[in-house]
Every structure is written in structure tokens, then in C-alpha cells.
């Protein structure tokens with residue numbers, strides 16, 4: 001089985017994975033694993049870096065496609081599914097069952113939740129956990145990393161800059177230990193960085209608030225918002241300054257008025273905030289020297305820009 005594990009790691013890495021971890025079923029706390037596949041003995045987690053450079057355009061306020069196309073769409077729709085298929089083939093060739101698990105962005109367990117990365121109208125809500133793993137829970141249990149205050153998984157290699165997939169298999173492979181939390185120091189910079197105040201101080205995410213500001217409702221961080229945006233909306237100044245507290249219904253009305261930047265090919269919403277919460281976390285961890293991978297220059301090269309909410 002040691003050989004099989006090594007073969008899987010090698011294959012996943014040659015297909016683009018940066019970190020591969022194995023969770024024995026005894027250490028996995030998400031009950032949906034055994035509901036999805038009762039014979040699961042091992043959960044394999046493969047994480048793929050989101051290029052730091054994919055956020056460069058948003059950091060500079062210059063180009064915005066690159067984050068959503070490269071760091072979301074291409075990973076989710078091309079790189080990770082292909083790597084999953086290849087790794088599952090290895091397990092099948094060895095005589096084991098292998099069930100690939102990638103996020104279905106359109107399925108949610110909550111009745112009233114939303115996912116900022118996709119059109120809220122396309123989401124299937126109230127679908128129970130049996131449909132999908134608890135990705136963050138499984139990532140922690142497999143030993144990928146720790147959950148930060150922001151809710152993102154943080155790793156020593158990439159901070160919050162990765163996405164990940166899983167394979168459930170009945171092969172019993174040597175397990176890794178869950179990570180001991182040591183990266184998130186509760187600095188609160190992720191909370192402060194959100195242009196829509198979607199994260200509370202204790203890290204609770206208001207998904208609808210996030211959805212509106214992910215798409216760029218705050219003019220000070222959206223170079224594409226025309227002067228007449230939200231003209232008919234009585235809350236215009238609060239919305240474009242990021243002060244509005246949006247109910248799910250109001251968030252839908254705000255989102256419906258945002259047509260300043262085209263969506264991405266698979267209809268992923270273009271991220272205008274660029275997940276500022278994660279970017280700020282990365283800058284913080286990099287500044288502390290907490291990340292294993294270093295660059296010649298820091299990610300943040302100059303003071304952050306901000307546009308006037310008056311449209312100037």
C-alpha cells in the first residue's frame with residue numbers, strides 16, 4: 001500500500017497538485033463521508049495553488065479576469081477534475097473503489113444561503129449534506145491545514161491561496177496527522193479588508209453581503225462602476241461606500257444592478273473584491289515570515305489604492 005500511496009502522490013503532483021494528504025476514516029469528522037460511500041477507508045485531499053500572480057491585477061486595480069479565470073475557473077473546471085480522474089484510475093487499476101469529490105458550486109445545504117462565486121438564481125438550496133462533503137472540515141482532518149478566522153483553510157505553503165478536491169476510497173492508505181493550528185493569530189485583517197463588511201469580528205460570514213461585495217458593490221474598490229450606478233436605489237450612497245447592511249432580498253436587488261464586468265466562461269461571477277479577505281491574510285502571513293515559500297519581492301508593493309465613492 002506504501003507503493004500505491006507514493007504512486008498516487010506522484011500522479012497528483014504531476015497533474016498539478018501541490019499538496020497531497022491522506023486522512024484515515026477514523027480521523028475524519030464529517031458524517032457525510034460514510035453516507036456518500038460507506039466503505040470509505042481513506043480520504044485523499046489534493047490541494048492546488050492559486051497563482052499569487054492571478055491576484056496581481058486586482059491588487060493593482062488594473063485587470064480583473066485573471067483571478068476568476070485562473071484561480072477559480074481553470075482550477076475548478078479543468079485542472080482539478082482531470083487530476084481527480086487520473087488518480088481515481090490508479091486506484092481502480094489497483095482494484096479499489098475511488099469516488100472523486102469536487103465542489104458543486106450550485107448545491108447548498110442552507111435554505112437561504114448563497115455562494116458569491118456563482119449566480120444566486122442558479123443555486124439549489126436546502127440540499128442536505130449527503131450531496132457534498134464539508135470541504136473545510138475534511139481539509140483540516142486530512143492534515144492540509146487549519147481554518148483561519150476568515151473561514152479559509154491556511155497552509156504553510158500558500159496561506160489561504162489554494163483550492164482543493166478529495167477522493168473517497170476503500171483503499172487503506174497510511175494516514176497523515178491533522179495539522180496543529182499555528183498560522184491564524186486572529187489579527188482580524190481579513191475582517192477589516194472586506195469592502196462590504198461581510199465578515200464579523202468573530203469570523204461569521206454573511207453570505208449575501210459577501211455576494212454583493214464580491215461582485216463589486218463598493219465603488220472605492222471597483223474601477224468599472226459607472227457614475228450612474230445604483231442611481232434609482234434609495235440606498236445608493238450606503239451601498240457604494242460599503243456601509244449598507246443587506247438582507248438577502250436587498251442583496252439580490254443590489255446584485256441585479258451590477259453589470260459592470262462580464263462573467264467568466266463557465267458563468268462564474270467575476271470577483272471584483274478578489275477575495276480581499278484572503279489577500280490581506282496572505283500579506284499578513286507573508287509579512288510575518290510565516291509562509292514556507294518565499295518570493296523575491298513581497299506581494300504588496302505599494303500602498304493600497306481606493307477610489308472616491310463620489311465617482312471622482
Ligand code: SF4
Pocket residue numbers: 148149150151183184185186187188189190191280281282284
Ligand atoms: S487575516 Fe489574520 S485573523 Fe484573518 S485568517 Fe488570516 S491570520 Fe487569521
Ligand code: SF4
Pocket residue numbers: 116193194195196197198199209210211213214273274275276277278
Ligand atoms: S472580501 Fe470578498 S470574498 Fe471576502 S468576505 Fe468580503 S466580499 Fe466576501
